[in-house]
Amino acid sequence: MVSPLPTTNDGRVPVINKRYELLTLGDELLLGLTTNTHLSFLGAQLGRRGVLLQRNVTITDEADAIAKQFTESWRTADVVITTGGLGPTCDDRTREVIAQTLGQKLVFDPTVEKAIEELFTRLGRKMTPNNLKQAYRPERAEVLPNPNGTAPGLWIQQDGKVLVMLPGPPTEMQPMFLDQVVPRLAKLGLLLDREAYVQFRTAGVGESALETKLQSIFDQHGDALSVAFCAHQGQVDCRLSAPAGKLSYSQLEDIARDCARVLGEDLVCFGHDSMAKIVADLLRAEEKMLAVAETATGGLLAHAFTDIAGAGKFFAGGCVCYSNESKVLLLDVPECILEQHGAVSAENTVAMATGAAERMGADYALAVTGFTGCCGGTAENPLGTVFVALYSPLGVWSKRLCYPGPRAAVQARAVNAALDWLRRELLHARNGTSAPMRRTETA
């Protein structure tokens, strides 16, 4: 149930004291054509298992650059991970250059040839001869099979170090790392075979208020317990660890449960689940349907749910109503409300939530309106003002919120605030209690 995250943002050493370096290869990264998702994925995965990645270097596809950088990284690191440059075309030079640097010959591997041929047969495509380049491997390398593409990964142990070479496409690299590389590294003691920290997520409490609430629990464990906070978009994650090893993993889980009891409904979850996933699980468990309606968040609220597999089971749909006509025609918002109160108002937001629930046959509905852009806003409701409305079988309410920062930040916090309100309402519905904190600002 409980899963953790390490952090060294507060200056503590990571649990596994080995130097990891990541080399991401490709001109497309340096020209900004592709975002470096390899760094965020691998950095997070290593971090959860007690390793702080020490350095990520992105270089061009040029052979000299690869040779120079790899030589330097191999000299100082314990583990080097590379991504990219393993494909069939002429700018895929990683395999050749690194084999040479390590003093290994390339040998043809018939097992890899067979796997590539089988993949082409399965896809009903004809294999061009340059694909066979991918069947060569450094002589003392182990092949990491690639069930999702043609370029296999490579695993090399040499000079008391480990080199892992992974293909560039994230859909191939990510499962290969989780399924094949993590167990091998754990077996060698180069990362933990479980997560390194116990994490729980909270909402509705600021970082310092959270610390104050939980301080008496933390104090019971003195130096044995280390606590780190990470705030993001109205949520704060709390991570518990035992740097000196004086508390076991299950003792950390017990402490997290003590914190949960103090936090009540401010606890979102143990582990890494998103707020949308938690709301989705509550809706599924109660067999209730949700509908959403939004203006200023422009589809982000709907997308928070449609990103979840099997969303059809609990999500009826969403409306992005930009024009007033669409609010009236799609969601039955009375024209007089728009005339009297405007689109960014408690009244309209409540009408949109009600309309969404009724017009999509849903049990619950959320609506979000606001001034999030670079312009708009009034003296009464300046830029950053957001209205959220919640429709439930028990009634419909609205809240007025105000967030600082650029547009994307305001949108993210508004979506999170809406989801959190629904989460609390669903908890009360499940437990048969009445929610104490509804702010009713409109009829």
Place this chain on the structure above:
Amino acid sequence: MVSPLPTTNDGRVPVINKRYELLTLGDELLLGLTTNTHLSFLGAQLGRRGVLLQRNVTITDEADAIAKQFTESWRTADVVITTGGLGPTCDDRTREVIAQTLGQKLVFDPTVEKAIEELFTRLGRKMTPNNLKQAYRPERAEVLPNPNGTAPGLWIQQDGKVLVMLPGPPTEMQPMFLDQVVPRLAKLGLLLDREAYVQFRTAGVGESALETKLQSIFDQHGDALSVAFCAHQGQVDCRLSAPAGKLSYSQLEDIARDCARVLGEDLVCFGHDSMAKIVADLLRAEEKMLAVAETATGGLLAHAFTDIAGAGKFFAGGCVCYSNESKVLLLDVPECILEQHGAVSAENTVAMATGAAERMGADYALAVTGFTGCCGGTAENPLGTVFVALYSPLGVWSKRLCYPGPRAAVQARAVNAALDWLRRELLHARNGTSAPMRRTETA
């Protein structure tokens, strides 16, 4: 009108032969808590101005790591850009460490102090004393004012090289780079004062077919002209450059216009505009409103427009219809269509487009349905099948498309295909011609 991009993916040298390195600082990048958008932004901006960024290194906030990496980068590079670590807290060490490495003392700058105080006054917040740390600068550094935050940037020329230190938040870093750093670098001849390549974007033609279509134009210029293609999500960008300097910028623009004449409506635009932006401009020019309805793309089609400033002028709204009930109640899809043909069908997609236009009072509508997930699909319509429908004042039509690859790729191509269809229809409406390529698969 015309704006260009350089590329060295095809092995050509960049126009500006100077070595640029980017140092991105921060544990949050290495722990995967934040995506490295600095690399994609700065890499693309430099690329457009004739520079291929040679290396990006991400390191921890630790003083030793910063000193070691900066020393190495400063030795080999002509221009070093750093991001992050300039803030007021104790883990912001970049300024101190780099000043020391360069042998410069830190001096207190009263102008910076005043700017920080004014910003706090403007925001109505109280300034804590640690903010004054940001008023220290290396003695021979110039300050780059930060209108969007407290940490100013720094510009240092020393040892025949340039060091640019930028704050970490993208909303502060990006305008500072474009408004203050680019003109300074151009003045020193370290990047071009205009874009380096002439680019045009195309849709509906594959990379090799595009080359064949345009070959006779390219052939007229022999070695003087260099051509590079970049394919993404059903679009292909074409970039023209004159590596030996035998063609002027305006001659390259003339060649791009020759290509445009051959391409007809397959030309999307000159420069870097997105397909959604082009469609938005056409709708605005004709004073027409658009509505959208979608299932499998889960809000991405609506979000393509709501990301554009002033979308209310041309975008009525969108529906994300997951449940059949929402399709019937919101968009008047006849129940018998869903029973007979299913939700992923030409018939339902046409009904959704029609309903969207009528229920939101729009002139045009797009609808997208499909099997994009990890499951679903039928023998007739396997995974990757997408239906797009276009409603216009002249009628309503649908297309069946099929894309390989993971969910996000299928969704992106489906959205792009829908936008491109509307773009062509709007061109024909503007020119008073009839569109030749509508594929009508349903009544």
